Amino acid sequence: MKILFYGQGLDSERWLDAIRQHLPTQDIQLWSPGLSPQWQADYALLWHPPVELFAQQTRLRAIFNLGAGVDALLSLPGRPTEVPLIRLRNAGMDRWMLEYVLYGILHFGRDFDRYRQQQQQQHWQPLQARARETLRIGLLGLGALGSRVGQSLQQLGYCVQGWSRTPKSIDGIDTYSGLEHLDHYLGHCDFLVNLLPATNETRDLLDAHRLAQLPRGAVLINPGRGDTLDPGALLAARRPATCAAPCSMSSPRSRCRPVTRYGHAPRSSSRPI
Numbered sequence: 001m002k003i004l005f006y007g008q009g010l011d012s013e014r015w016l017d018a019i020r021q022h023l024p025t026q027d028i029q030l031w032s033p034g035l036s037p038q039w040q041a042d043y044a045l046l047w048h049p050p051v052e053l054f055a056q057q058t059r060l061r062a063i064f065n066l067g068a069g070v071d072a073l074l075s076l077p078g079r080p081t082e083v084p085l086i087r088l089r090n091a092g093m094d095r096w097m098l099e100y101v102l103y104g105i106l107h108f109g110r111d112f113d114r115y116r117q118q119q120q121q122q123h124w125q126p127l128q129a130r131a132r133e134t135l136r137i138g139l140l141g142l143g144a145l146g147s148r149v150g151q152s153l154q155q156l157g158y159c160v161q162g163w164s165r166t167p168k169s170i171d172g173i174d175t176y177s178g179l180e181h182l183d184h185y186l187g188h189c190d191f192l193v194n195l196l197p198a199t200n201e202t203r204d205l206l207d208a209h210r211l212a213q214l215p216r217g218a219v220l221i222n223p224g225r226g227d228t229l230d231p232g233a234l235l236a237a238r239r240p241a242t243c244a245a246p247c248s249m250s251s252p253r254s255r256c257r258p259v260t261r262y263g264h265a266p267r268s269s270s271r272p273i
Contacts (some may be wrong), residue, residue: 004057006031006042007066008048019045031057046073054078069162071225090157090169094148101149101193105158109135109191132157138189140205141196142168142175142226149195161188165201186213191221191233198225202268239244 003026012030019028029039031053040059047066055078065073065087073079099131101237107113111127119123139150139162146162147170154160154172161174163185168175176185186192192214196202206220206229222229 001043002027002039002041002044004029004031004053004060006044006046006049006053010047010066011225015045018069037205041070048072048149049076051076054080054114064088069197069225071227090097094145094152097195098149098152099206100223101153101221102156103230105153105191106138106195108219133159135159136161136188136190138163138185138192139173140164140192140228142170143195143197146195149193161185182210183213186210187215189218191219194220194222195224196227196229202228204228204230206230206233208236223248 001023003019003023005012005019005028007015012034016028016030016269020026029035029041031044031049033052035056036057040055042059042061044053044057044060044062045064045066046053054076059078060080060083062084063073063079063086065085067088070085070087070197073085108130109132135158135227137153137158137160138149139146139160142150142162142164146167148165150160150162150173161176162170163169163176163182165179167176167177176182194206196205202225204227208230211220211233220229220234240241
């Protein structure tokens with residue numbers, strides 16, 4: 001069996017050592033433009049490969065994507081569509097996602113953004129904090145990551161509900177499904193956590209109409225794909241709203257709470273599996 005590895009930004013030697021340790025009798029190679037075209041892999045372990053890789057490797061039996069998000073690989077020109085594409089489910093990424101979401105909930109749920117403004121203005125006015133069990137946390141996307149994040153938040157005492165395109169059942173979480181229920185669902189979210197993947201069905205799903213369904217002062221935390229959110233619609237919202245989102249945005253209109261921007265850092269598995 002021949003196995004090809006390529007991981008943009010990953011520690012290639014660490015990955016190769018781990019693979020060879022578990023598969024000591026197999027032929028394992030790191031892809032590079034100088035790899036002999038006579039060497040053809042059976043399986044490829046990839047993270048953001050270049051177009052040239054698929055032009056060279058024409059006998060693949062399966063492709064393993066070293067991360068949960070496959071949209072970049074799906075859109076890569078020259079990818080052999082007849083070859084099965086296998087993605088990781090979770091692989092330790094739920095902890096990173098939970099920490100990101102929990103930071104957003106604590107930051108805005110405890111009004112740290114407003115306290116920071118007070119600090120800059122050299123002003124102090126205590127604000128009434130809400131109990132965590134009264135904060136309605138709504139998840140968009142209930143796949144492997146969304147389910148684990150939701151269950152963890154529920155165990156911390158938050159009121160958690162979730163929406164997905166197809167029906168899901170998760171212990172301790174009220175679930176909704178289908179576009180026909182999305183508007184009603186959004187109207188009951190103090191915090192909306194978007195974990196949807198980037199697909200043709202989810203592109204610009206959070207448009208002006210759906211953002212308008214959120215309650216006044218709602219917080220949008222968007223650790224998922226930026227393609228699912230229409231940033232122009234968010235910035236055009238004329239009522240208080242907050243967003244912690246990995247997408248490109250300029251300054252919001254004056255009536256909005258500040259938009260907090262974080263660059264999107266797509267993650268492969270944090271270590272060799």
